[in-house]
Amino acid sequence: MTDDPAFIPGMELCAGFFTDVVKPLLDSAYPDLQYAAGRIDYGSEVLGFDTPTSTDHDWGPRLQLFVSEQDNALAEELQTFFAKAMPPAYLAYSTHFGEPDHEGTRLLETTAEGQAIAHRIAVTTPEQFFLDYLGLIPSSSMEPTQWLTLSEQKLATICHGQLFHDDINMNAYRNMLRYYPHDVWLYVMAAHWMKISQEEPFVGRCHQ
Numbered sequence: 001m002t003d004d005p006a007f008i009p010g011m012e013l014c015a016g017f018f019t020d021v022v023k024p025l026l027d028s029a030y031p032d033l034q035y036a037a038g039r040i041d042y043g044s045e046v047l048g049f050d051t052p053t054s055t056d057h058d059w060g061p062r063l064q065l066f067v068s069e070q071d072n073a074l075a076e077e078l079q080t081f082f083a084k085a086m087p088p089a090y091l092a093y094s095t096h097f098g099e100p101d102h103e104g105t106r107l108l109e110t111t112a113e114g115q116a117i118a119h120r121i122a123v124t125t126p127e128q129f130f131l132d133y134l135g136l137i138p139s140s141s142m143e144p145t146q147w148l149t150l151s152e153q154k155l156a157t158i159c160h161g162q163l164f165h166d167d168i169n170m171n172a173y174r175n176m177l178r179y180y181p182h183d184v185w186l187y188v189m190a191a192h193w194m195k196i197s198q199e200e201p202f203v204g205r206c207h208q
Contacts, residue, residue, distance in 0.1 A: 001146045004109050005091070005092035005093055006092070007049075007051075007052045008070065009045065009048065009050060009089060010039075010043065010044070010045025010046075010050045010054065010059055010060075010095075010177075011039060011045050011046065011048060011161075011162055013037050013045075013060070013061055013090075013091065013093065013112060014045070014061060014062060014063050014164075015162065015164050015172075016090070016091065017035050017061035017062070017063065017090050017091075017095075018038075018059075018063055018164040018165065019164065020090070021061075021086065021087065021095075022037065022063065022082075022121065023037075023092055023165065025081075025082070025085050027186070029085070030074075031076075032146060033067070033071060034035075034068060034076075034167040034168050035065055035067050035068075035071075035165065035167055035168060036065075036066040036163055036166040036167065036168050036170035037063055037064065037066070037163065037164050037165045037166075038063060038064060038161060038162050038163035038164050038165070038166075038170075039062075039063055039159060039161050039162060040064065040157055040158045040161035040162070040163070040174070041064060041122075041129075041133060041161070042154075043057065043058065043059070043157075044159060044162040046160070047157060047160055047161075048155045048160075048183070050163070055108075056107070057060060057105045057107070058105055058106055058107075059108075060094070060095070060097065060108045060120065061090045061091075061093055061095050061120075061164075062091055062097075062119070062120030062121065062122075063120075063121055063164070063170055064121075064124065064129065065078065065122065065123045065124075066123045066124060066125060066126050066129065066168065066170055067123060067125060067168070068122075068125065068168055069125050069127065072124075072125050075123040075124070078121075078123050079121070079123060081118050082117065082119050082121050083116045083118070083119060084116060084117075084150070086119055088110070088111050088112070088113055088115070088117065089110075093108060093110065094108040094110055095108060095117050095119055096110070096111040096115075096117045096118050096119070097109065097110050097118050097119070097120050099118075103112060104179070106120075106134065108152070109191055124174055126168070126170055130173065133154060133158075134151075134154060134158075135149065135150075136149075136150075137173075137178065138173045138176040138177050140176060142176075144181070144183060144184050144187070147180060147184045148184065149182065149197075150177075152188075155177055158174055158177055159174060159177055183204055
């Protein structure tokens with residue numbers, strides 16, 4: 001990575017990275033592949049909250065590539081393909097991520113032309129992504145108890161992140177999670193107000 005490249009909001013960087021780098025590579029080598037691509041997982045950039053400070057941890061040109069169960073057999077092949085075919089930088093930001101530190105954080109590192117790229121293109125299926133990220137596969141028949149196991153933060157990233165491409169109707173899953181069913185919404189609101197009522201007195205006590 002070059003010294004002090006101009007900051008680009010992470011989602012904008014990832015979208016451009018897909019359009020300018022990843023999609024042309026896939027169009028050339030895998031023209032018949034049906035897939036979705038985007039950022040709907042963790043990271044301040046997914047919700048548009050990132051700043052230059054965010055570049056010091058797990059930030060950079062990266063994305064998720066969702067393929068069908070049938071094409072999931074290509075996952076390892078795709079990972080190797082990107083490692084060999086990807087340019088070492090995009091818009092002055094390296095595409096190569098260093099080894100995780102003791103906390104699991106990975107930072108961008110400069111790499112030489114022709115060296116294999118340790119990229120952050122995660123290849124998975126929609127079903128496996130939701131199982132890993134939420135612990136369940138979204139459906140229209142989800143029970144209230146299932147809704148209440150879901151992290152609001154993770155629901156926010158899924159619904160407010162971006163898909164840059166969608167051949168496999170990944171949005172159908174996202175649409176099931178757009179908002180709580182009415183009864184669940186009432187319960188969640190009541191729970192938040194109860195928490196506020198329990199915490200509010202401590203503000204005054206701290207002042208005293």
